[in-house]
Amino acid sequence: MNIVVCVKQVPEVTDAELTISSDGSRILADDLEMDINEWDNYAVETAVRLKEAHGGTVTAVTMGDEDSEDVLRQALAMGADEAILIDDEDFEGSDAVGIARGLHAAIKDRPFDLLLAGVQSADNGWGQVGLVLAELLQRPYASLVVDVQVDGDRLTVQRELESNTLERVSLPLPAVLTIQSGANTPRYVSILGIRRVRNIDIEETDADDLGLDEDQIGVKSSSVQELKLSLPAMGEGAEMLTGSVEEICDQTARIIREKGGLQ
C-alpha cells in the first residue's frame, strides 16, 4: 500500500512564554523550539505501521521554509521512504484551500492508495486541510481517525467522537484520513535515526513548478483575512502568584486554607 502523509512543522508552545509582534501580525518565534505537529506525528506513525504490515511506500510531504526539512527527516527516520518539500513564500497568507492546493499539486501525479494528515495543526488549528485535499482528489474521507484496518480494497476505520464514543466506518481505497492524536504511540526518533537518513534526497518544489499562481494560493486567494493576534486577557478571579517557590507555596497554602480547602 502506497501512502502519502502530510506533515507540518509548528512551534512548541506548551510551556513557552509567547510574545506577539507589536503590530499583532505574528508570534515572535525566535525563542521557540520547532517540532513536528503533534497530530501529524500520529499520522506518520499510522502510515509507517501500515507499511510495515502491508508493504508499499510512504511519502512525507510538507509545506514550509527550509527549516521544515527537519520534520521530513524525522518522518524519514520513522520509516518514510521519500519526502517532498514545498518551499515558496507565495504560500504565505494562504487559507486551508490554498495550502491544500499546494499539497494536492505536489502529490496528485503520484499513485497512492491512502493519504493521511493530522486532524489539525497546533498553530493554526483550522482542521480543514485534510478535508479540502479529499475534495480536490475526489476521494472518500474520514476524520478523527484513531484506528485503521485494511480489508482488501477497503478500509475499516474507527472515528473518535465525543463522550468516548467510537464510530466504525468503512470506505473504499484510495481514501483520505485525518488522524487524531492518541491514535498510537509514535516511535522515538533517535539522533542515530536522523543521521541515517541525512543523505536521502528530499524533493523540493515551489508554486511555479506546481503551476499555481496567486489567484489560487497566498493572501490574494484567501477567503479569510487574519486581522490581529493577541494573547487572551487575564480573566477575572485569576491571580498570578509571584515570588520564590517557597513564597508561592506559602501563598497557595494560605489561599487553600482561606477558601476552606483545608480544614
Place this chain on the structure above:
Amino acid sequence: MLPGRPLFWQIQPIWLFYSLAFIAVCIFAAGLIYRIRLWKTGTGGFPRINSRHLIRLFSEALLGKKIWSGDFAAGFMHFLIFWGFAGLFVGTVLLSVHEYIITFLSGTIYLVYSATLEIAGAMLVLSLGWAVVRRYVQRVSRLENRGSDAAVLIWIGGAAVSGFWVEAVRLTALQPQWQGWSFIAAAMPLAGMGSHTATVWYPVFWWVHALLSLGLIAFIPYSKLVHMMTAPAAIYLSDRTAGIIPVDERIPDGEVHTVADFVGFDACTRCGRCAEVCPATRAGEPFSPREYLLWAQQRAYENAGGNAILRRGILATGTADALFNLHRIWHCTTCNACIEVCPVSLRPPDAIRQRRSAVVEAGVEMPEMLAQSLKNVFKYDNPWEATKKKRAKWSKDLDLTDLSKNKKRTGKTETTDAKATGDICYFVGCTTALDTRAQGLARSFAFLLNRAGVAFGTLGKKEPCCGDIARRGGEDGLFEMKREDALDVFNKYAITDVVTSSPHCYHTLKHDYPLYPAGPACVDSSNLRIRHYTEFIWELMEKGRLVFDGSGPVTITYHDPCYLGRHHRLFDLPRNILAAVPGVTLVEMEHHREDSLCCGGGGDRMWQEELDGEMKMSALRIEEARETGARLLITACPLCLIMLEDARKAAGLEKDLEVLDLNEFLVRRISD
C-alpha cells in the same frame, strides 16, 4: 613388585574406548566452537593479555576470591568441587603421560599419586553432597532450581562414585599389598564380592565409569559446567571497558553486545548473587541482572545460525524459561552493585546499556517518559525542559564569574571583567542548576569555594549538558552530539580544569568521554582534568584553606552515591572530609561502601517514575538511615539528594532526620 596400576587391565577392546573418547571430545569441541562463533559476532574484540590479567585470573578464577567473599559456605563448597575435579582431571592426564610418554607412576610416587586422587575424589563427592543439601534441603534462596542443575550434580557425582567402585572392584580382584593407600575405595560396599567375581565383573564397572566420564566431558559445553572455560574468559575480558563506536560507523540494526557480553552470558552460573544485591529486585520490581543475562543469552542462541542440533543442545540444557522481556531493561539503575558480587566478574549494567541502545535505535518500544526526557535534552540541552535563562538563575545573587564571558581567555580582546581570571570551571550540571532542592548543593559549594579563595567560575547560561542521561539511556547519537557540544564549549572558553557537582557528570566526563577512539573524527577530551567536588574540597582542606570548627556534637550517616563509590571507588574521601569536621560522629547504615544501596535515581530512573514498584528504592534507603539513629543523612550527589529528600518526606521523617548535601553540611560547620 613395586606399587603401580595396570592400565586397561581386563579391558577389551581398547580401540573402542579411544573411539568413544574421540567422539566425546568432538562433541565437546563442537559445543565450545559453536559458542565461540557466537561470541565473535560481538563487538569490541579480545584485548591482549597482560600481567594484570594474569593476576586477576589467578586470584578470581583459580582461587575463587569473589566466590568466598560474602558467602563462606559457597566459597568452601566451590573450592572442594573445583580442586576435587581439577585433581581428578590432572590425575587422569598424568596417567596418560605415564602410559604413553614417560613411565613414572610406580613405587612411592604411585602411592602418593593414588592417595592424592583418593582425597580429590573424596573432596568432590563430599562437596557435591553439600551442594545437594544447599540446593534441595537448605534451599538457599538465591539459587534457582532447574532440571539441568540436578543433572549436573548427578552426572559429576555418578562419575566420581563409579570411579571409586571401579577402584574397589580392582583392589578386591588383585588384592595388592598397598591397598591401604586407597582408603576410600577400600571402604566401598561390594556386597561380599570375592576375588574371582570381582575379576569377572571388573570390566562392567570400568565401562560404566568410562561412559559416565566421557559423557560428562561431552556434556560440559551444553551445561552451566561450561563456566570452567567461560568464567576465566569472562574474568579476563572484564578488565577493560569497551570503547565506544561512533554512531556513524555502526551497522544499522547491527549487534549491540560486545564479545565480553556474550562470554559473560555463557559464564553466568545463575548463582543469584546479583539478584540478592540488586536494588530494583530488592524493591520488588520485575527485574534482576541475572534474568537479563539469561534472557539475552537465550535470545542470542535462538537467533544464532550454524548447526541447529548444537543450538538446540545449548538451548535445551543451558538456558530455559528466562523470565524477562525487553521492557524490563529500563529498571536497571546502573548502580553496579551486581558487579561487586559477581564471582565471574560480569558487568550486567554494561550489557543492558548496550541493549538499550538497540531499543532506542528501533524507537518503537521506548518508555514514554524517558523518550520525552531525551527529547528535552536534544531541544533544551537539559532533561528538565528548562530554557537557557533558567540555568544560571540559581546563582543570580552570587556574583560568580561567568567563564563564557571571559574575553581574556579567548585571546582576542582584553578582559573587561576583573574577576574573570578563574581557572577552575565549576560544572554545575543540569539537575543541580535547575532543581530547587539540588540548587542548595551548588550555592553551598560556591560559598565554600569563595571562602577558600578559589579562583573559579561557571559557564552560566552556556553550560552544556554532559549527556549522561543519553549515555545511560542508550541514546548514543544524542550522547555523541552532547559530548561534541560540551567539548566545543570547553575548548572555546579554554577550560581544562573541571569540578562537577554530580558524580554522574563526573563519570560521564571522566570515564565516558575518553571512550571514543582517538582521531580526527572525534573531538579529543584528553586535555580535561575532571574532579568531583569531594576531591576538590579535600584538597582545599589539606592545604588548610577550609577549616571547620565544632559547633556541638552531631551524629551523621553517609550515603554513598553509586557513581562516586562503586564506579570510582571514592569511599574513604567523603568520610575523611566528614571525619575532619570536629564534633562529627559517623555511623554507618547496614549497607555502605561497596554494598551501599542505590537511591533509585541513576541509570535514567530519575526520569522514569512509572517504573517504581510498591516500595521505592529510596524508601528502603531512608529506612536504613533512620535505623542508625543519626540526625543527619549526608550524601554527595544531586540525584541522591533529591531522591532521599523525597523519601524522607514520604516517610514522615521531617522531624527526625535531615537530608543534606555534603556542601550544605560543611557550610554550617565552617569557621568564621
